[in-house]
Amino acid sequence: MDWKALLHEEAPSPYGEVAPPVFQSSLFAFASSAEFEAAMNEGNRPVYTRIGNPTTRVFERKLAALEGAEDALAFSSGNAAMAATLFSLLSAGDRVVLATPVYAGTYGLVNKMLARFGVEADLVDGKDSKTIIEKLPGARLLLLESPTSYTFEMQDLSALSRAAREAGVLTVIDNTYGAAVYLRPLDFGVDLVVHSATKYISGHSDVVAGAVAGPARLIHEIRAKGLVFLGAKLAPWESWLLVRGLRTLPLRLQRHQQSALQAAEFLEEHPKVRRVYHPGLASYPQKDLAQKYLRGSGGIFSIELADGAAAREFADSLELFQIGVSWGGHESLVLPLASQPRVAASYAFPEGLVRLFVGLEPAAELIADLEQALAAI
Numbered sequence: 001m002d003w004k005a006l007l008h009e010e011a012p013s014p015y016g017e018v019a020p021p022v023f024q025s026s027l028f029a030f031a032s033s034a035e036f037e038a039a040m041n042e043g044n045r046p047v048y049t050r051i052g053n054p055t056t057r058v059f060e061r062k063l064a065a066l067e068g069a070e071d072a073l074a075f076s077s078g079n080a081a082m083a084a085t086l087f088s089l090l091s092a093g094d095r096v097v098l099a100t101p102v103y104a105g106t107y108g109l110v111n112k113m114l115a116r117f118g119v120e121a122d123l124v125d126g127k128d129s130k131t132i133i134e135k136l137p138g139a140r141l142l143l144l145e146s147p148t149s150y151t152f153e154m155q156d157l158s159a160l161s162r163a164a165r166e167a168g169v170l171t172v173i174d175n176t177y178g179a180a181v182y183l184r185p186l187d188f189g190v191d192l193v194v195h196s197a198t199k200y201i202s203g204h205s206d207v208v209a210g211a212v213a214g215p216a217r218l219i220h221e222i223r224a225k226g227l228v229f230l231g232a233k234l235a236p237w238e239s240w241l242l243v244r245g246l247r248t249l250p251l252r253l254q255r256h257q258q259s260a261l262q263a264a265e266f267l268e269e270h271p272k273v274r275r276v277y278h279p280g281l282a283s284y285p286q287k288d289l290a291q292k293y294l295r296g297s298g299g300i301f302s303i304e305l306a307d308g309a310a311a312r313e314f315a316d317s318l319e320l321f322q323i324g325v326s327w328g329g330h331e332s333l334v335l336p337l338a339s340q341p342r343v344a345a346s347y348a349f350p351e352g353l354v355r356l357f358v359g360l361e362p363a364a365e366l367i368a369d370l371e372q373a374l375a376a377i
């Protein structure tokens with residue numbers, strides 16, 4: 001882990017401040033037209049905040065260092081980062097191979113939005129490497145998410161990205177779960193890594209943001225097309241909050257991981273729980289992939305209740321876990337997935353599937369809360 005990138009600043013400043021300034025300015029002015037032209041042509045100074053801002057740049061460089069990437073680009077949401085990436089790299093007539101299940105926002109972006117612009121998609125079960133590899137010749141882009149949202153299945157990143165490279169196909173992954181700390185996909189041959197920084201990277205449930213990291217050439221292309229034309233830039237103040245979130249990211253992840261594993265182990269033994277979907281458990285069906293790719297497992301996982309019809313009652317009975325979407329902040333959350341119609345309709349989840357996010361509260365109190373809610377159903 002590049003702790004220096006997280007905790008220290010790159011450039012010495014005359015004031016010695018240890019936190020970056022917030023450059024809350026929409027434009028940057030020049031004393032001469034020669035300086036202005038140099039900034040426009042060489043990008044050596046900021047010009048306009050839609051295209052780049054010094055505070056946002058601090059966040060981008062720190063995230064790039066964590067991912068082991070040459071560069072990164074921030075956006076106003078995770079979906080904006082994914083949309084800018086796909087709209088920059090794809091054209092009408094191109095085909096995407098989409099590993100499923102996938103986050104609902106990505107599913108909609110590919111199947112409802114890009115489809116209207118003449119981009120085709122092949123949806124293939126992400127566990128089925130053989131079929132994914134068969135679909136690669138002639139495709140433009142392979143889109144992965146591992147572990148997946150909702151059921152936390154893993155994909156074989158090295159094998160898939162190697163096959164994609166041989167077929168001339170770019171591999172893009174949603175790495176929101178791994179958060180650049182527990183998974184570094186570029187180490188395994190993936191070309192581009194997309195994040196919802198709303199989750200662990202922000203860490204305090206107060207920012208919606210996204211980013212993409214990868215080789216300078218591709219990031220430049222996404223900046224020139226996706227950022228400049230689509231315009232979904234991240235605000236300077238929110239960039240500053242993300243820099244602050246990054247400082248404690250590894251510490252927070254450790255705490256989420258410890259508490260969530262304890263909760264998952266408790267739930268796995270409980271007679272009212274049919275199954276626990278958690279890549280850190282000894283019973284995880286894709287243990288070999290988890291060991292190969294993940295350095296840790298974080299705070300999010302799902303359970304399937306033995307009595308599927310009790311999912312809403314279970315969520316309503318919890319006191320410390322609040323009902324809510326998103327995750328990655330300080331507060332524990334519960335989401336009965338069957339009651340989220342858009343998600344359930346796309347993937348036919350078991351009725352009793354409930355997603356839990358274990359926050360920073362004491363694990364023993366969270367487990368006691370799970371125990372009383374299970375007793376109530």
Ligand SMILES: *Cc1c(COP(=O)(O)O)cnc(C)c1O
Pocket residue numbers: 077078079080103105149174176177195196197198199208209210326
């Ligand atoms: C939340 C999320 C997104 C979308 O990010 P936003 O910041 O909400 O736009 C994408 N992928 C995953 C896995 C997510 O959890």
